Amino acid sequence: GENVEQHPSTLSVQEGDSAVIKCTYSDSASNYFPWYKQELGKRPQLIIDIRSNVGEKKDQRIAVTLNKTAKHFSLHITETQPEDSAVYFCAASRGSGGSYIPTFGRGTSLIVHP
Amino acid sequence: ETGVTQSPTHLIKTRGQQVTLRCSSQSGHNTVSWYQQALGQGPQFIFQYYREEENGRGNFPPRFSGLQFPNYSSELNVNALELDDSALYLCASSPTVQTSPNEQFFGPGTRLTVL
Numbered sequence: 001g002e003n004v005e006q007h008p009s010t011l012s013v014q015e016g017d018s019a020v021i022k023c024t025y026s027d028s029a030s031n032y033f034p035w036y037k038q039e040l041g042k043r044p045q046l047i048i049d050i051r052s053n054v055g056e057k058k059d060q061r062i063a064v065t066l067n068k069t070a071k072h073f074s075l076h077i078t079e080t081q082p083e084d085s086a087v088y089f090c091a092a093s094r095g096s097g098g099s100y101i102p103t104f105g106r107g108t109s110l111i112v113h114p
Numbered sequence: 115e116t117g118v119t120q121s122p123t124h125l126i127k128t129r130g131q132q133v134t135l136r137c138s139s140q141s142g143h144n145t146v147s148w149y150q151q152a153l154g155q156g157p158q159f160i161f162q163y164y165r166e167e168e169n170g171r172g173n174f175p176p177r178f179s180g181l182q183f184p185n186y187s188s189e190l191n192v193n194a195l196e197l198d199d200s201a202l203y204l205c206a207s208s209p210t211v212q213t214s215p216n217e218q219f220f221g222p223g224t225r226l227t228v229l
Contacts, residue, residue, distance in 0.1 A: 034218075043204065044220045101162060102159065102218075
């Protein structure tokens, strides 16, 4: 089955700095890569996703890059703000019998210091 | 439009007991997935239901079972509870399971503690 590795497990930055979280996956057939943000005690929420036919996607301060050859994808947050502090999860999924079932990484705790 | 809801929010059980968790999907969504999230871990896929049929299953034993109802709400049942079943159980709904992936909308979760 799919295996997703996520690094680092904890990331501490100063407000205004950039943050980068990296994930690798094992199944070359995976073709959908969502990123979720989970604030303490709250539900995971999708912040950005990318499909395998695209190499990069950007949404304001957030961007995701995908390298299919190397089987890794990364989340980039620029101009970090204290409200970006949360746990971020990457996931990789592939279609199988009509369903898309994501395998999640273990999460990165991002701490943005004011 | 209402979001995904789950009940109960918290639950304490003892080993060997059985538990039923409930999820109401977001309006217009016909697919529900269930996840187990242990402390400090990412969500682990349990199974997915599409139009009342199981549509995929993760690496969980048969004592984890589920249902989806005609209104697309869903239940997760766990029999013979073990201490390791203590976790946050999340359900997520999405509008379709067909040919391309769609965003999954998560509920707030049920915190299960097994003593």
